[in-house]
Amino acid sequence: MSFGGVAIGIAAGFLPIEMAILVAVLGGIGIRFLQDRHVYGELSLTVVQAAGLGGGVVLISIVGGLNVDVLSFLFGQILTVAWSDVALIVVLLAVTISVLAGLYKEFFLLTFDPEGARVSGLPVRALDTGFTILTAITVVLAMQVVGILLVSALLAVPAATALQLRIGLRGTLVASVFIGMLSVAAGLVLAVFLNAAAGGMIVLVCLAALFTSLAMAGRSKRVESERGSAGGGHA
Secondary structure (H helix, E strand, O other): HHHHHHHHHHHOOOOHHHHHHHHHHHHHHHHHHHHHHHOOOOOOOOHHHHHHHHHHHHHHHHOOOOOOHHHHHOOOHHHHHHHHHHHHHHHHHHHHHHHHHHHHHHHHHHHHHHHHHHHOOOOOOHHHHHHHHHHHHHHHHHHHOOOHHHHHHEEEEHHHHHHOOOOOHHHHHHHHHHHHHHHHHHHHHHHHHHHOHHHHHHHHHHHHHHHHHHHHHHHHHHHHHHHHHHHHHOO
């Protein structure tokens, strides 16, 4: 839905990022609305995403067609981010971290044991909607780095990489953040040296880190298996 907000902002001539945040939040609420009506998981996300992309493309085409500014939102252009956007990102990042830190136990229980969360009396619907809204805001923030079309990779791939480290939930959360930050830094350096698109290069670095961690995890399992077999045979 964030692209729809960008399109509205561009069509109106002001505040595309702020409009993207507003529409993304509304999209998050829409996902929750669809889930309440038994349109589950990926299907509800796909419906809302299609509405945002389709509506955004139509609106942009009506007001004047695709241009470089729109393509920067689709594919990212971190080198042209304005300081006002940086300030907005910092404020929203601080709010997101504060909410996650304050409601860490509640979100943890909601994620891994939703039935237990309901039995314990937690406001499951409000927490779920709030988490969806935070995710929507995070998508808009990451959109500035890699673009709307690649943002899911920047959110998911560092987390998948951190999971291979097997360091517990808190450690995985911290590791995924650092992996994402290092991937952005390395991707920017490579993009400058290779004269390549920064957003795409960042995603490729994320994927390289994931494949490396998978290979190391597989090697570690083989070593443990060989040691277990050797120990059993010696016994």
